[in-house]
Amino acid sequence: MFNKTKLQNGVHLYIRKTKQFKTVNVTIKWKAPLDQKKASERTVLANVMENSTKQYPTLSSMRKALDELYGTVLFTDVSKRSSQHMVSLYTECVNDEFFEGEDIFKQLWQLIRSVVFDPNVTNKAFDPDVTEREKRNVRDRIRSIYDDKTRFAQKRMLEIMRPDHPASISAYGTEAAVSEITNESLYATYEDMINNDLIDIYVVGDVDEKEIIEQIKQFLPFEARDAAKQNDLQDVKVSDSVNTVREKQDMKQGKLHLGFHTPVSFRHPDYHKMQITNGVFGGFAHSKLFMNVREKESMAYYANSAFASHYGIVYVTAGIDADLEEKAVKLILEQLTALQNGESTEVELSQTIALLENSILSANDSARSQIEIYDQYKELDESFTAERLIEKWESVTLEDIKEMANTIQLEIVYLLSGKEDVSK
Template sequence: MFLTTKLAEGVHLHIRQTTQFKTVNFSIKWRAPLNQETAAQRAVLSNVLQHSNGKFKKSAEFRSYLDDLFGTVLYFDASKRGSEHTVLLNVETVNDQYLAHNKVFNEVLDLIHTAIFNPNFENGQFVPSIVEREKEMILHRIQSIFDDKTRYAQYRLNQIIRPNHPASISASGTLETVEQVTPESLTKAYESMINEDRIDIYVVGDIDVEAVQKKLTESLPFKDRTPKQPEQTTNESKPEREYTKEQQEMKQGKLHIGFSTPVRFGDEDYPKMQIFNGVFGGYAHSKLFMNVRERESLAYYASSSYNSMYGLVFVVSGIEPSNEKKATDVIYEQLEAIKNGEITDLELAQTKAMLINQLKESLDLARGQIEIFDQYKNLNEPFSVDTWNERWQNVTKEDVQKMAEQVKLEAVYFLCGKEA
């Protein structure tokens, strides 16, 4: 799917030559071990790099230049996956083949070089006023979680179910760790990212592979590095209590339940767990939606998700506070039904169809191809739609039943109004 070459120790370039798109897409990912302090530094750093650099000191100048490059899109962001924190740079630009003067590609490469290697420094470090401005943006982003009750409930459940664990660490850090960011600390974080992070560079488009390899080697002069490895969490932290109820000024209740499973991404049973989640609550045909919401009318919404990096299954639902016990009971009933093998042929077939359709839809986008390859490349096998379709098709009702038997309740979190 992608042709991979090593540009330097710890730095890899992945190119997919395809006539599928009229644009060329770049994605550069810097990865380091995830923790609260560095997450805050790197989240602020992604914002600072996004809005100015040594050539374009003001955000308006930067945006104007991108518009001149036929609407080229360039943005930095911060995210996490498993025990790693990622700063990413995504760029999408028109392919020179569709232009008269055929220069945009090289200009975009120069701009990527500028955005990465020529930061907006003042006296050898980031400009204090810009750092403070972008800190405020990250603080607002974190604060917004407290205003969105569904996100807040999931945030609290993560804290309860896996305290002091990557699962409960935000990619943006905390209000406290963001406040501690200074121009000096941010400059050190930038230097560490450029010189020490593991880096993956992706390019997708109708391009000359050898020419792009040569140009990127010149444009992105990353040096050899020995990336730091995330600490292996051998003992999973456990919730201090199984049930937590909190009250705020609100009307709709948020019932969030966390389960654990020993099955992780890359395990032999991983496709079976994906099918289990689809049957349980992953889609509109799933048991949670059809029974908690449709049959019993106990929830405004009810669904499940499977975080394969942490081995966690979450159920989220919005309910009337008076329906808490009944809704909880019906949710547990759906899990028990799967454990008892009560799975219809239609539920199984629809789940398999949804999984393959989601995968194909993702591959219709250049960004989707990058993200899927970026994740699945760690399995050390060639990725193909046919391979995963076959794995899903081979999953039986008995397989799903066995997955359900391994799912264990960890904690329940209920957020509701003060009158409840």
């Protein structure tokens, strides 16, 4: 799918030459060990880099530069994966063949170079006005979770279930850590990221690979770095007893979240089997949770499950009336018990496989999605293709689902409900 070129130690280029798109997508990913304080700094830094450079110091000048390149897109984002924090720079421009003589792609490289190597810095400090503006924006983003009670309940469940662990650390950091950022500390974070992070560069489009390599060497001269410095996840000691936690806020609908642990994680040979098992359990509209908890019993406004594969966690989220907590938990666990007893059907299995196949194949319609999927799965196999994963899914049996379900153990029941509910 992608051809790999080692540019420097710790710096790799992945090119997918394809006529599928009329645009060319260039994505750069900086990867470093996940840390709460550093996550805050890196999130603000990503915002600053996107919106202000030495050449384009204001939002309006940056937007004008993009508009002049026929609506070229440039933005940043942060995320986490396992014990890794990632800052991503996404760009996309029209292919030069549609604008002969314009050399838009070369201008894109120049713009990327400006963002990466020529930030809006004076005396090793970022512009104070820009820094404060982006600190406010990041704080607002972090605070927004408090208005989304489902996200907040999930956050609290993970904090209780895995305190001070990558599973519960936000990719955005914390409000407190953001507030402590200075123009100087942000520049130190920038230098650390540019010089020490592992870097993956992706290019997707109808391009000349040799030309791309030469352009990157010219415009993005990253130096070699230590490729072995990434943190591995530490083993977690899990209690045999189930932790039940109830918290209250001003709200109406109760948010019931159940956290389960499993030894099957992303790098486990049975990973693909657990993906199918989660789909049958609660991943889709035909799943046992949706059909029995929501539809048949009308116990929940919504009910679904997800598999956080990098952390070996399966979790269930349900919107319920708080006084139905006990009944809802019982009904949810009955669906897992059914799977553990082998009570899944060929129809459930085939529907799950079909929906997972459709999901990964439809992602192929977007260059960015191709990059994101490959960036994750290349950790397992650098020759990864969607077809190979589909073959694994199609090999899963009902007995495999039973086996996987029996590795899933309840660890925590968390309920967030309204303050007016005093029955608990």
